[in-house]
Amino acid sequence: MKKAKLNNGTLMPYIGLGVFRMEDNDESQKAIETALSVGYRHIDTAAVYGNEDIVGKAIKNSGIARKDIFITTKVWNEDMRSGKVKEAFESSLKKLETDYVDLYLIHWPVKEKFVDTWLEMEKIYKKGKAKAIGVSNFKEHHLDELIKSASIIPAVNQIELHPYLIQQSVLDYCKRAGIHVEAWSPFAAQKTNLFSEKILLDLADKYNKTPAQIILRWNYQRDVIVIPKSSNEDRLKQNLDFFDFKLSDNEIIMINSLNKDKRVGSDPDTFTF
Ligand SMILES: NC(=O)c1ccc[n+]([C@@H]2O[C@H](COP(=O)([O-])OP(=O)(O)OC[C@H]3O[C@@H](n4cnc5c(N)ncnc54)[C@H](OP(=O)(O)O)[C@@H]3O)[C@@H](O)[C@H]2O)c1
Numbered sequence: 347m348k349k350a351k352l353n354n355g356t357l358m359p360y361i362g363l364g365v366f367r368m369e370d371n372d373e374s375q376k377a378i379e380t381a382l383s384v385g386y387r388h389i390d391t392a393a394v395y396g397n398e399d400i401v402g403k404a405i406k407n408s409g410i411a412r413k414d415i416f417i418t419t420k421v422w423n424e425d426m427r428s429g430k431v432k433e434a435f436e437s438s439l440k441k442l443e444t445d446y447v448d449l450y451l452i453h454w455p456v457k458e459k460f461v462d463t464w465l466e467m468e469k470i471y472k473k474g475k476a477k478a479i480g481v482s483n484f485k486e487h488h489l490d491e492l493i494k495s496a497s498i499i500p501a502v503n504q505i506e507l508h509p510y511l512i513q514q515s516v517l518d519y520c521k522r523a524g525i526h527v528e529a530w531s532p533f534a535a536q537k538t539n540l541f542s543e544k545i546l547l548d549l550a551d552k553y554n555k556t557p558a559q560i561i562l563r564w565n566y567q568r569d570v571i572v573i574p575k576s577s578n579e580d581r582l583k584q585n586l587d588f589f590d591f592k593l594s595d596n597e598i599i600m601i602n603s604l605n606k607d608k609r610v611g612s613d614p615d616t617f618t619f
Pocket of ligand 1: 363364365366367390391453482483504505529530531532533534535536556558559573574575576577578581582584585611
């Protein structure tokens with residue numbers, strides 16, 4: 347499993363399992379266990395997904411040592427608004443049945459709250475209870491504001507990123523600041539026909555891969571960590587298998603040309619939750 351080196355030296359697998367919309371039930375737990383059995387060692391959850399407990403159970407059942415699995419979770423907006431960051435973090439640890447997380451993220455940049463939240467997260471980090479801390483859904487101006495008050499630069503910024511929203515300026519900013527970018531909804535699968543794009547189909551043909559694997563490879567070559575969600579064993583395996591071919595620089599540019607600055611999720615400046 348190839349790993350990215352974060353700005354504090356923490357190693358983070360380039361591919362993880364996203365578990366958003368996996369409900370808190372046996373079927374989802376089984377899907378997470380399947381993912382671990384086929385080779386996933388990185389899981390992306392969040393307090394608001396309501397499934398940290400099945401992530402914890404699946405990890406326990408897998409028999410894989412805790413230290414060999416990278417767990418990300420996130421502090422939810424309401425907990426930021428009520429100033430209960432420490433309590434929210436402790437509740438996540440309890441549900442995940444662990445005494446530390448590998449990465450703790452601010453889920454959304456809640457106005458007038460994210461700086462104070464970050465200062466609480468720095469305390470959690472300094473106690474060793476999160477191996478790295480970072481943010482999600484931050485634009486450049488959010489990062490500017492955070493960095494002014496921070497003593498720790500975020501290790502990761504997890505953002506919506508796919509060929510219809512290539513996020514080049516955030517990527518460039520983060521690279522300059524030493525922040526690793528992570529792509530959520532890498533397939534923009536809920537509301538688009540991305541997999542039917544001719545450029546992706548032609549590249550899939552050329553490399554004997556699927557459009558999904560071409561997208562995963564494009565991310566990897568842009569140094570972006572990915573967390574696709576799947577509950578299907580074949581697709582789980584497929585999504586791990588993109589390290590054995592290389593897109594040319596021109597092919598990366600061709601995929602970049604699909605950009606429409608089109609979001610499938612909320613805009614971090616106007617979200618209403
Ligand atoms: N930080 C944030 O605000 C935020 C927001 C949204 C999401 N996220 C994170 O990002 C993760 C991924 O995002 P997402 O779940 O929205 O979207 P996604 O991973 O882009 O797409 C998931 C969809 O693609 C399908 N799929 C998976 N692999 C496939 C393949 N190889 N070929 C064809 N279809 C495939 C899945 O169906 P099957 O299950 O049937 O395979 C599912 O319907 C989430 O689970 C969550 O952890 C974070």
